[in-house]
Amino acid sequence: MTLPTGAHELAEVNIARLAAPLDSPQLKAFVDALDPVNAVADAADGFVWRLQSDSGNATDYRVLGDDRMMINLSTWRDVAALTAFMYQGRHRELMSRRSDFFERLAEAATALWWVPAGHRPSAEEAESRLLHLREHGPTQHAFTLRTSFAPAESSGI
Numbered sequence: 001m002t003l004p005t006g007a008h009e010l011a012e013v014n015i016a017r018l019a020a021p022l023d024s025p026q027l028k029a030f031v032d033a034l035d036p037v038n039a040v041a042d043a044a045d046g047f048v049w050r051l052q053s054d055s056g057n058a059t060d061y062r063v064l065g066d067d068r069m070m071i072n073l074s075t076w077r078d079v080a081a082l083t084a085f086m087y088q089g090r091h092r093e094l095m096s097r098r099s100d101f102f103e104r105l106a107e108a109a110t111a112l113w114w115v116p117a118g119h120r121p122s123a124e125e126a127e128s129r130l131l132h133l134r135e136h137g138p139t140q141h142a143f144t145l146r147t148s149f150a151p152a153e154s155s156g157i
Contacts, residue, residue, distance in 0.1 A: 006117055007116065007117055007151070008114045008115065008116060008117060008151035009048050009075040009076065009077065009114070009115055009116075009117050009118075009119070010075060010076045010077070010078055010079060010081075010082060010112060010113075010114060010115075011073070011074070011075050011112065011113050011114070011115045011119075011121045011126070011129075012072075012073070012074055012075075012076065012082055012110065012111070012112050013071060013072065013073045013110065013111050013121075013126035013127075013129060013130055014071075014072045014109055014110040014111075015063055015064070015069055015070065015071050015072075015105075015109050015110075015130065016069070016070050016072075016098070016101075016102040016103075016105075016109065017066065017068050017069050017070075017102055017103040017105060018068040018069075018070060018101070018102060018103075019100070019101055019102055019103050022059060026100070026101070027101055029097070029100070029101075030094070030097075030100075030101040031059075033090065033094050034057050034059070035056065035057070036090055037090045037094055038050070038052075038056070038057055040085070040089060040090050041074070041085060044081065044084070044085040045077075045081055045084070046076050046077035046078060046080070046081020046082070046084070046085075047074070047076060047077075047081065047085065048074070048075040048076055048077065049074060049075045049120055050072075050073065050074035050075075051071070051072075051073035051074065051120075051121075051123065051126075058070070058071055058072060058073065061123050063123060063126070063127045063130075064127060071123055071126065071127075073121060073123060073126045075115065075119075075120070075121070079112070079145065079148055082112075082145075083145065107134050108130065108133050108134050108144070109130075110130075110144065110145075111126070111129045111130040111132075111133040111142040111143070111144070112142070112143050112144065112145065112148065113129050113140075113141060113142050113143065114140075114149075114151035114152065129141065129142040130142065140152055
C-alpha cells in the first residue's frame, strides 16, 4: 500500500500482558533485547516515530487498566514498511519467543489506523482504536494487517 503524497502515516498499536514482572529472570532476555530492537526500528526504512518515556522505550506505560499490560505504539510510512520491519531480523527473533514473555490474549492485541502526517497518537487514542477494533472488527477507524484500508481523504483523529 502506497501513501498518497505523504499526507498520512500508519499508526500501529500492539499490547501484550507480561507473563511475569518486568524485572524477573523470566523476562531478562526480553528486557535485554528492547534497546537493540528499538534501534533497528528507529533505523528502519519507513519508520517515523514511537511512543517512549524517558527510559527510551514504552515499558513505563500501561493500558486497559492492567498493571501488567504493556503497549507498543508507533507510526510508519505505510503498511509495507511496518510489515518489513515486523517479520525480519531482531524483531522477528524476539516475536518467535513471545510465548516466553507474554500471556496469550483472547482478543485482538494489534490495531492499525491512518493519521495525518506528523500526528503522534497518545496511548489513550491507541487504546480507543484497539477497543473499537475488538467491538466492530476491521473498519477504516481501526484495522489489521490482514484486513487493511487505504487512508481516507479526510482521515481525522
